Amino acid sequence: MDHLPYIVAAYGLTVLVAGGFALDAWLRMGRARRRLAAIDPRAGR
Amino acid sequence: MDAPVSVVPAAEAPPRSLHRFANPGRFLRLSGRVLPWLAGAALVLTLVGLYWGLFVSPADWQQGDAVRIMYVHVPAAWLASAGYFSLAVCAVLSLVWRHPLADLAAAEIGPVGAGFAALCLATGSIWGKPMWGAWWVWDARLTSVLVLFFLYLGHIALIRAFDDPQRGYRAAAILALVGAVDLPVIKFSVDWWNTLHQPDSITLTGAPTMYIGMLYPLALCALGFSLGFGAIVVARMRAAVMERRIRGLLMARAQETDTQHSGMGAT
Numbered sequence: 184m185d186h187l188p189y190i191v192a193a194y195g196l197t198v199l200v201a202g203g204f205a206l207d208a209w210l211r212m213g214r215a216r217r218r219l220a221a222i223d224p225r226a227g228r
Numbered sequence: 229m230d231a232p233v234s235v236v237p238a239a240e241a242p243p244r245s246l247h248r249f250a251n252p253g254r255f256l257r258l259s260g261r262v263l264p265w266l267a268g269a270a271l272v273l274t275l276v277g278l279y280w281g282l283f284v285s286p287a288d289w290q291q292g293d294a295v296r297i298m299y300v301h302v303p304a305a306w307l308a309s310a311g312y313f314s315l316a317v318c319a320v321l322s323l324v325w326r327h328p329l330a331d332l333a334a335a336e337i338g339p340v341g342a343g344f345a346a347l348c349l350a351t352g353s354i355w356g357k358p359m360w361g362a363w364w365v366w367d368a369r370l371t372s373v374l375v376l377f378f379l380y381l382g383h384i385a386l387i388r389a390f391d392d393p394q395r396g397y398r399a400a401a402i403l404a405l406v407g408a409v410d411l412p413v414i415k416f417s418v419d420w421w422n423t424l425h426q427p428d429s430i431t432l433t434g435a436p437t438m439y440i441g442m443l444y445p446l447a448l449c450a451l452g453f454s455l456g457f458g459a460i461v462v463a464r465m466r467a468a469v470m471e472r473r474i475r476g477l478l479m480a481r482a483q484e485t486d487t488q489h490s491g492m493g494a495t
Contacts, residue, residue: 186294186358193351194278197300199457200347204340205267208463213469221478 252469259462267463271457277448285442288424297355299445303453304348305373309411310456311341311377315383316408319401327450329465331397334404335387336464340457342380350375360424368417369425372410379407 283298315337315409321330352370353363364370383400389397418427429438438446 186292189294189354189358190282190296193297193300193354194282194383196350196354197304200343201460204405204460205456205463208460208467211467212463212470215467215474217478219470219474221444222474 251283251445252473253264255329256469259466263459266455267459270452270454270459273448273452274456275452277445277450277452280445281442281449285445286439288442288470291359294355294358295361295442296357297351300349301351301355303450304351306450306473307457308341308345308376308451309414310347311337312379312404312408313411315341315404317365319404320398322401323405325487331394331401332468333404333419333465334383334397334400334460336468337461338380338387338400340460342377342384344457345377345380346389349377365424367424368421369414369423372414372417376407376410376414379403379410383407417443419472 230279278299281296285296287293316332317336318330318334321327322334349370356365357363383403386400386403387393387396390399415428417423418425430443
């Protein structure tokens with residue numbers, strides 16, 4: 184498989200970009216939820 | 229009984245179905261229910277599509293195994309354009325109907341769309357090296373996607389460029405509308421100009437020119453990536469709505485404290 188390094192690079196980059204955005208969104212959402220619950224427990228539900 | 233008469237002229241009346249989701253509480257409730265299903269479906273479809281594309285689908289008779297880059301490059305390219313189209317839709321919703329969530333959605337779509345445009349350019353470049361012998365050529369398709377990437381960056385920069393966020397949103401919405409001209413240029417660049425980039429294998433009007441064993445995993449990947457893009461944007465929007473609510477609560481508390489202090493000072 185001559186093209187293996189190119190395939191690995193393309194798939195690796197995709198996992199990095201898409202996974203990075205997904206992880207960032209998930210962490211940001213959790214952070215906001217915890218902070219909102221701490222400030223106003225009624226609003227955080 | 230007479231039908232109720234609206235005081236808003238018909239042309240300016242906002243579409244009610246869209247404004248139902250303008251309430252942040254309703255948006256949080258609805259998106260909270262939809263998000264796990266969206267993310268789960270995206271993950272399953274993408275994993276199945278990528279496995280099929282990597283290990284089951286055949287190599288191309290001309291390109292060999294490098295064709296497998298298509299299963300990540302094409303969905304990234306599709307989402308870069310679709311993301312910008314959704315920015316333009318948000319711009320119309322914001323400028324014409326002043327939909328409160330449209331600006332917020334645009335602010336969250338922009339960085340994700342820019343990421344996918346960059347991914348499209350990078351994976352295209354990685355595909356181009358073994359096929360064309362060059363990482364980059366100033367081909368019409370590649371150049372128009374590069375312009376799209378810069379339009380995304382301009383949109384992100386404009387939103388953050390003003391002290392008054394509303395002015396930033398307005399300027400960014402105008403850029404999103406003007407920049408939408410690039411979308412048909414991207415789509416038809418391979419027909420209008422003699423490009424190194426291959427013409428579209430899948431069109432709305434004609435039958436696909438691709439082998440069915442490659443088409444199915446590509447369709448799965450495209451659907452999975454699209455749902456994933458949607459899930460990321462919805463999650464970012466949920467976070468932004470909650471962050472906005474936190475800022476509002478903190479400001480209200482600060483004003484309350486100020487009022488109490490000034491009241492104590494007066495006595």
